[in-house]
Amino acid sequence: MRILIAEDDSILADGLIRSLRQSGYAVDHVKSGVDADTALSVQTFDLLILDLGLPKMPGLEVLRRLRARNSTLPVLILTAADSVDERVKGLDLGADDYMAKPFALNELEARVRALTRRGAGGGPTVVRHGALAFDQVGRVARINDQVLDLSARELGLLEVLLQRLGRLVSKEQLVDHLCEWGEEVSLNAIEVYVHRLRKKLEAGGVRIVTVRGLGYCLEKEQGAAASNGAPPNGTAMAPPAMPTSHYYK
Helix, strand or coil: CEEEEECCCHHHHHHHHHHHHHCCCEEEEECCHHHHHHHHHHCCCCEEEEECCCCCCCHHHHHHHHHHCCCCCCEEEEEECCCHHHHHHHHHCCCCEEEEECEEHHHHHHHHHHHHHHHCCCCCCEEEECCEEEECCCCEEEECCEECCCCHHHHHHHHHHHHCCCCCECHHHHHHHHCCCCCCCCHHHHHHHHHHHHHHHHHHCCCEEEECCCEEEECCCCCHHHHCCCCCCCEECCCCCCCCCCEEC
């Protein structure tokens, strides 16, 4: 999941970035409303964390322009504790949630998890796929109740594939969802992440199918790839059938 933080307080932004990256999110940061508006116009994100007191362009104007483009991007606004009117205006303009400063970091992380699930279509807290169970709140994956040791990048990759279960995801799409601005990640690196994750899922019979030249998909039903003539190494010659208590001020 890719998050944009629009916050001019560098100390607060740094704390949020470190925490969210440790949880497996790709995080980009801008310090002004103009930069936020530009980023939102040219890049796809899964969540916007928006401070209302931004320089150059107020956060409320960033939000108004975002919704004027018919974007349904989930937005979590950050406001001063006494700015009730701004919070009301933000919600009226289409914000999904708000937090007043100062706030507890673990509470913000919980709000982020809730909003990213909502933006992805909601659904249960724990996503199950065969022997695999992925806890979207705790961000923990298990195979047959055994916790998988996944890196932040592998965790993000698994989350994207589960959200698009049975559907093709290209390498370019994975780069967009998993990587931040200025991060040099090649398509070959994506292949390495997929290979590592595939090996860790094998014990539970969960298969990542490679569609040569196109991308990857998490096989929707066990045995489906075999019926399509896929070789045992998880590579398909043609696309499979696609159904559809730190505080910060």
